Amino acid sequence: MELTRRNMLTMGSAALAAYGLGALPAFASLTDDEIAKITGGAETAAGELTITAPEIAENGNTVPISISAPGAVMVAIFAEGNPVPNVATFNFGPLNPTRSASTRIRLATTQNVVAIAKMEDGSFQRASAEVKVTIGGCGG
């Protein structure tokens, strides 16, 4: 192929597209690995578990999130686009009636935040929320 300006541009954008497609599943699988460690490969269904996060976070260093999971004994939170996907694991005791909690987390880039809940009957639920991050929160 003759190297014209037009050809160069097409090749460039094709390469970019390929990179974009290649990069996303890499992050997702890291998260999926961590989720599989908790669930042991069991099905995760949508349920009463909810995760609340802002649609747009101006500062990725402190993104307020809250989870609510009636009937859950444990909720783990993962950030798919962070260098390390694990964020926090909440274990609820007998004196916690609502099984909900709020905290503030760091997000490196625009990404999905995933919550996995282990219910009292041993089943698992999954919920996620997309957060657009203007300034990333992982330094570097």
Add this chain to the structure above:
Amino acid sequence: MADNVKPRVRVPKEASAGDTITIKTLISHTMESGQRKDKDGNVIPRSIINRFVADFNGENVIDVTLEPAISTNPYFEFDAIVPGPGEFTFTWYDDDGSVYTETKSIDVS
């Protein structure tokens, strides 16, 4: 031990037996993630609080495992049932082995 680590907890002063109350906790801590680099390009070692536990008269309310993705000055808000008069104990575990505790008693009418 990290400098100036100061836990702050907000618990209602009184409640009725069986009430659900909301507790807010904050502890000042840098939560150094281990991902950042200093001016010379050396990685700043990780130094975070890795576990937070809240108990009421020895019974567990919440037990959180923290990862570096938790923000500076870790903040938690959660609910608890007050079965009777007693004392809340909040414990934070630091990477360097330090343990910070705070207690709050509550009047039950």
